[in-house]
Amino acid sequence: MENISLPGMIQEDVYPELPKRSATALTPAQITSDLLPQKFGRRGMIWTGILIIISLIGAFAYYRQLRYGLVVTSMRDYVSWGIYISNFVFFVAISLVGSLITAILRLANVHWATPLTRIAEIIAVSAIVFASLIIIVDMGRPERFMNLVLHGRMQSPIMWDVIVICTYFFISLLLLYFPLLPDLKILIGFKEKSGKALNKLYRFQGSFWKGTPAQFRISERAINILCIIIVPVAFSIHTVTSWLFATTYRPGWDSTNFGAYFISGAFLVGAGAVVVAMYIFRRYYQLEKYIREEHFDKMGKVVVLLALLYLYFNINEYLVPAFKMKKPEEAHLTQLFSGESAPLFWFAILVGMIIPIIIMLFKKGRKPLPIFIAAVMVVVGAWFKRYLIVTPTLLHPFLPMQEVPESYHHYFPSWEEWAIAMGSLAGTLLVITFFARIYPIIPIHETIKENETAV
């Protein structure tokens, strides 16, 4: 019924568990009670508390930056973009997964991904929100943000980025909202369990949804249209983000490979993030019946494919210039391969790609725990990879770095930068956490429907 064939995979897509799945006798009532949002337990409270503290430290650091200027960062005239920008690229990258899981797999009629759609979509929405925030943090005059509207120049890649990111945000938000409507109807029915305030929120958001066939038809159509338009927009957000670098002359950025290189990397880190989220939600909410081992197995194959793809673009990106060793490239590549940034560079390649590929190539490696570890490696490796894309290039300008204070020759983020970057990551997780507290993280209605068709 769901024979997706992933190119490059040796193993056939046949599961011994598959017939069992059709036989799972889950009643709608049981599904509903399993998937209803739950109050934070003790662990949930601690987790949320830690995230709030990290976010507040970040907010305090930003207050200091507003007060004293960007001098509180370690960025200077040569390294004029630091971890804010690499963090921005990371967020844009991770948000691409919304379109992969929701849109691409849906359009390809792949049903196994249904329980993962909402996880992917909330990661997309929260990451893109914080991508926009972090870019405002990087601005020297954030209060002049409206100049982008008042004096916007369409020739600038930054304008393209602003436009596609806004578009992507709204499409992702709608893709999160429309499939939520039938679930809101279910949630409204559980007034006692959810409490007064939440019930009010559910009513505000979804009381117009009666679940009539006509409404379902409209919703279905709308989701289909959104799924189609989100694909080019998703490709655009990351291609344009790569162009922020590739439209300059600098060695390490001046590459025609950049668009595809960024997109493949984005799909990889996004898929990795979904695996991490799947594992955590499954453990914390006991969702073993809904996020099953087969999901991990299939996501593992997807991640391997994407990691191989990204590795391929990395080879193009580094080995082709390294073959020629043009003078401006030489200093940059030497720093990465064997110089100051070598430990980080090889960490990003090995831990971010090669080791996860090796783990997940084996069937045993695609069991929940090992694949979770591999996915964490992918995500952490990806964060450092973005740093390596942005900063080392800036330390190798065409003209020698002279006549500047000593501090301009190096870059290591200040505590304010770390605090803001970590605060933004914590903020993203906080949005996801609160979302899972308020809404069912696995679509209830769709699960019931799929269960019926399976039986």
Next chain:
Amino acid sequence: MTNDNTSRRKFLATGLLATAALSCTSKKNPFDNYAGSDVKPTGKTVKLLSVDGEIIEMDEAFLKPVPDLPPITNSEERKGIEGKKFVMVIDLSRCKNVKACQSACNHMHQVHPGQNWIKVLEMQDAEHTAPYWEPTTCMHCDEPPCVKVCPVDATFKRQDGIVLIDSDRCIGCRFCMAACPYSTRVFNWEEPVITKELASHDYSCETSTPQIKGTVGKCDFCPDMTRKGELPHCVSACPNGVFMFGDENEDSVTNGAETFRFSELIKDKSGYRLMEDLGTKPRVYYLPPVNRSFPFESGLENENEVDKKNTK
């Protein structure tokens, strides 16, 4: 449009008032009574031409001098000087790293301590090639990469060839700094260190002052000086005549002491531009460091400071 008109009117009116004030012979220091609240009419009147072309009379006690004339409007600053195509020639055979250019520039623009708009780089292209000093300014490219990427038109190319920054509009994204292959741009990472007097002024694109925190700055070819028919500060500060500045349309460049036909100078001395292969088409030309006036040695910074003062 309407904005421009009113400010031009204001300009004329204040200009007239200021001239009148300076020509009148009051014993009181006119700069003291700036608030004008305790002004007592003197009984003496002066005749003035109003903006509407009428002759009016007013008490001379009410005349206020304008310490600094309002600069030209932002839209005129953005257009540039008609009929000009400014160009600079830097003669590497004459440079011995005195850095008088740099200190004059830093002083006049009150560049933040530690940062420089003009850098004198110690260059050596390969192991066995000759070292030389290379002063670098903004190249004022005809295909400026910085202008291409600016999202808000805060940095712009004028009809006279000059690339300027509008720090009142700059959002501080620093894309221009990443785009510039000559690393010429600096950023005001903190509150700029400037005199109180300058800080009270409005920002002008032509003087590039006062610097504003969170915005980008760079060499501006001193259009405020060229508007007055004077040379940029670096050109007049250099004791060795390294910098030559002029108008490509007139085909002449000068360092103050000598004047050359620009096209002939470039032809005779094999002038070139930096990073020609990038296609940025700089407006700054370099003359190669051959038949040098000085041997290459370090440590001559500001050596001629004393001589320079004497000649002035």
